[in-house]
Amino acid sequence: xxxxxxxxxxxxxxxxxxxxxxxxxxxxxxxxxxxxxxxxxxxxxxxxxxxxxxxxxxxxxxxxxxxxxxxxxxxxxxxxxxxxxxxxxxxxxxxxxxxxxxxxxxxxxxxxxxxxxxxxxxxxxxxxxxxxxxxxxxxxxxxxxxxxxxxxxxxxxxxxxxxxxxxxxxxxxxxxxxxxxxxxxxxxxxxxxxxxxxxxxxxxxxxxxxxxxxxxxxxxxxxxxxxxxxxxxxxxxxxxxxxxxxxxxxxxxxxxxxxxxxxxxxxxxxxxxxxxxxxxxxxxxxxxxxxxxxxxxxxxxxxxxxxx
Numbered sequence: 170x171x172x173x174x175x176x177x178x179x180x181x182x183x184x185x186x187x188x189x190x191x192x193x194x195x196x197x198x199x200x201x202x203x204x205x206x207x208x209x210x211x212x213x214x215x216x217x218x219x220x221x222x223x224x225x226x227x228x229x230x231x232x233x234x235x236x237x238x239x240x241x242x243x244x245x246x247x248x249x250x251x252x253x254x255x256x257x258x259x260x261x262x263x264x265x266x267x268x269x270x271x272x273x274x275x276x277x278x279x280x281x282x283x284x285x286x287x288x289x290x291x292x293x294x295x296x297x298x299x300x301x302x303x304x305x306x307x308x309x310x311x312x313x314x315x316x317x318x319x320x321x322x323x324x325x326x327x328x329x330x331x332x333x334x335x336x337x338x339x340x341x342x343x344x345x346x347x348x349x350x351x352x353x354x355x356x357x358x359x360x361x362x363x364x365x366x367x368x369x370x371x372x373x374x375x376x377x378x379x380x381x382x383x384x385x386x387x388x389x390x391x392x393x394x395x396x397x398x399x400x401x402x403x404x405x406x407x408x409x410x411x412x413x414x415x416x417x418x419x420x421x422x423x424x425x426x427x428x429x430x431x432x433x434x435x436x437x438x439x440x441x442x443x444x445x446x447x448x449x450x451x452x453x454x455x456x457x458x459x460x461x462x463x464x465x466x467x468x469x470x471x472x473x474x475x476x477x
Contacts, residue, residue: 172196172353173196173232173323173353174353176193176194176219176280177193177229178192179215179227179229179230180226181214181218181225181226184345188194189215189216190211191213191378192228192377192378194239194354196353196370198353198357199350201345201349201354201367201368201369202353202369202370203357203370203385204371205371205469206375210377211254212327213380216252216325216327216355217252219232219237219248221237221245223239226409232248233247239252247321248323248324249316249321249324249325249428251315251316251325251326251327253328253331253363255309255311255315256312256315257300257308257311258300260299260302261300262297262298263287263300264283266417267283267286267287267314267315267318270315273320274318276318276319282319282320289314289317290344291340292333293444295307304332305332307331309329309332309333310333310341312334312335313326317348321352322352322354325355325356326354326355326356326357328357328358329345330342337425342363346367359418360409362466364465365385368385368474370383371385371465373468373469375473379388380473381468392467394436395433396436396440398431398433398435398459399457399461401430401455401456401458402427402430402448403428403454404428405440406428409451413434414444415434415435415438415440416436417432417433417434418433420431431450431461444458
């Protein structure tokens, strides 16, 4: 797949502090790429460099094959940015503000495009209210609206669901999924379950350095320690000795109409087929058997804690 964004050995230094150190990763076309890191990890600085708001101290950032620079305005216009604190004009109405953003980005049909994003982000009821009088959740929606109103092909979304109620979070996730059919998205969130639901690739940054980057499934596989299985048997049944399949540990709890067993083998070899046959031959009522991957939270904590 085409690499829309390439961050190549990029560093950013402030007086007395190296915020980002030799960072390298790429984002492929059409992906929702999760960008993760604890507070102070260099995440926001990296996203600002990608958006062309900050110059790099060393290294190079290329977007759509062109080198990003703070003075490359045509390239910056291909980036829609929702920073953690959206750049809102609090004394303008929602419609006036969005129309203004569209006009400075030279959108041809300002009214039609403004109407479209207002409809898409459920802002109809607040179009004539001052941005400064909106709730935090509505301000976040307006912030996302200004990022997409000029139809940039690459979006950087920093904590886009921050401050939204649960229903709005679900709606916004679906909207981001729909956006990804036409755009490439760099997505940052502290809610790791949200990243797992939305993203197909991730990059983890900690203390200014990239700790992991790649396909989410491959990263799950890399950090899986042995084969982990979830086995469900009929109520009242016990798991027989599985040592013929290798060394393992198991835990058990009852789950209503099913007995749940969490089994961890030292070997990573997938033995589900033979194991299923064995359980059936032992007269067990096998209901489910599936591979479990480590939670993204476990991977994130492992990558950041061990480097602290």
